[in-house]
Amino acid sequence: MKSDLFFVGIDGGGTKCRARIEDSDGILIGESISGPANIMRDSVLAKRSIVEAIEKAIAVSELSIHHEQCVVGAGLAGANIAQAAEKFGEWSHPFRQMHLLSDLHAACLGAHNGQDGAAIITGTGSSATCWNNGVFTDIGGHGFPIGDVASGAWLGLKAVQHTLLCLDGLRKEDELSATICEALNTQNANDIVSVCATFNTHHFAALVEQILPLLYISIDSVVSLFKEGAKYIESVANVLLANNDCSLAMIGGLSTIYSQHLPSEIRARTVSSKSSPQQGALFFAKTRFFDFQSSNLTGE
Amino acid sequence: MKSDLFFVGIDGGGTKCRARIEDSDGILIGESISGPANIMRDSVLAKRSIVEAIEKAIAVSELSIHHEQCVVGAGLAGANIAQAAEKFGEWSHPFRQMHLLSDLHAACLGAHNGQDGAAIITGTGSSATCWNNGVFTDIGGHGFPIGDVASGAWLGLKAVQHTLLCLDGLRKEDELSATICEALNTQNANDIVSVCATFNTHHFAALVEQILPLLYISIDSVVSLFKEGAKYIESVANVLLANNDCSLAMIGGLSTIYSQHLPSEIRARTVSSKSSPQQGALFFAKTRFFDFQSSNLTGE
Incomplete structure (x- = not known):
């Protein structure tokens, strides 16, 4: 029946x-x-x-x-x-x-x-977990700005911070600062402050779309930004996959980019959702x- | 009259x-x-x-x-x-x-x-300016979290971020993470997220009071936190004092600490307010x- x-x-x-x-x-x-x-x-x-x-x-x-x-x-x-x-x-x-x-x-x-396995999600936010022997072990997440390292919001915030340092003459202006100024429609630090005063995680994450083309043409500041994020993702993967034989699913809008940066022994354990x-x-x-x-x- | x-x-x-x-x-x-x-x-x-x-x-x-x-x-x-x-x-x-x-x-x-001179303020926030020939040239500030590098709020946020990385097993737990857990009255990452969800700049900056004793006993993570802040302050001072003979006033609750980290050629130009x-x-x-x-x- x-x-x-x-x-x-x-x-x-x-x-x-x-x-x-x-x-x-x-x-x-x-x-x-x-x-x-x-x-x-x-x-x-x-x-x-x-x-x-x-x-x-x-x-x-x-x-x-x-x-x-x-x-x-x-x-x-x-x-x-x-x-x-x-x-x-x-x-x-x-x-x-x-x-x-x-x-x-x-x-x-x-x-x-539903089988044992790990997942790292990198989109607007970032978080990770491993489901093993009926127990979830979480790493990261925690929200923005105290956590969510390597997330879109984190990348966007770092890009804005970089731009302000450039406009202050503390870093050399480059394609990244120019791109952020263009995205925010200003060349002026105080205007950036005004615009960003109303920003939430989604606004910061939305800047990634403008930044990505600069990654593909290997602009130094952008490459080092993503490398910092990738280093964090790698350390999370290492903790998630230690002492088990779980596979790792990389999920979210930034997953393809970060997957490419993972060392081969971790990449060998990644699977599609x-x-x-x-x-x-x-x-x-x-x-x-x-x-x-x-x-x-x-x-x- | x-x-x-x-x-x-x-x-x-x-x-x-x-x-x-x-x-x-x-x-x-x-x-x-x-x-x-x-x-x-x-x-x-x-x-x-x-x-x-x-x-x-x-x-x-x-x-x-x-x-x-x-x-x-x-x-x-x-x-x-x-x-x-x-x-x-x-x-x-x-x-x-x-x-x-x-x-x-x-x-x-x-x-x-009212005479020509530069000032760097480091308290809850951070900002800097130089008054020279009737013109102000500003550096930094910009507010939290996009700017205000080296400020109390910035130090507090960095300390919370460090603590979450420790609780996630991505960094070794130390006196700094223990102190922040005690200050926030929890050992649990999710509780830290709940507490910090209502935090403004003043709440983050208030954590500095708890962190300072760890600087005085040279706890590695705390020393490197303040060194990162001091490096920023030094770069700001270098830009402020280039091409003029202005004196520099270090103002605010963190000014004494950062002053000690400045190189001797900048320290020689600092004056009291x-x-x-x-x-x-x-x-x-x-x-x-x-x-x-x-x-x-x-x-x-």
């Missing part, structure tokens, strides 16, 4: 929330996208985005599925922050079950199809659901 | 506004302190603080002085930002005249009693007032 249960995987970040719904046989029946779902930044909005994404995915399936038939795995930005996770856990949600994990953990589980973060979150929900079932059956 | 004019010097920053009022013979007749006066952050509050400080200084003088007898020099944080300065300039203030300059420029003029930033602002107001008078007399 086919179960009346459905499994949902959520990948929620600062701008989007993606949902994937499968039936109990693991057949994909719907996918959707809604708004922001970062529970650290705005927990109310995140919950709304999650419900909306699931309802849209159900609508896509064209099946009559009730909330209480859904076992949800929610991989959400901010879930690594204890306070935010605790508050989220108090939600009287309408679903059968809700299993929270971080967006990083969902991406890692997705990349390795097998599936998406929402599939990772769905796997997590399924595992937790059946763990719960079997522990109940065995009277644990 | 004694003039009915009075000159006021204002030193306004993010937390306090100091006023000094002198009669036309340069005799101090009143001083006072009021609230924040950073025109970049809150222009309305800054104006209120300025009026309050001047009225309090007048009250101290026990003389009957009207607003329109006061020629004011206002050395204000944020005055280096063109937009903020322009908006401030639109103020229909009740005083005879109002001459705006930055807090940095006021400090520099004060330090050298002769007077306060509000005296510098007052000097500025006086100069501008008499420049205006003489240009009117000569029909310029």
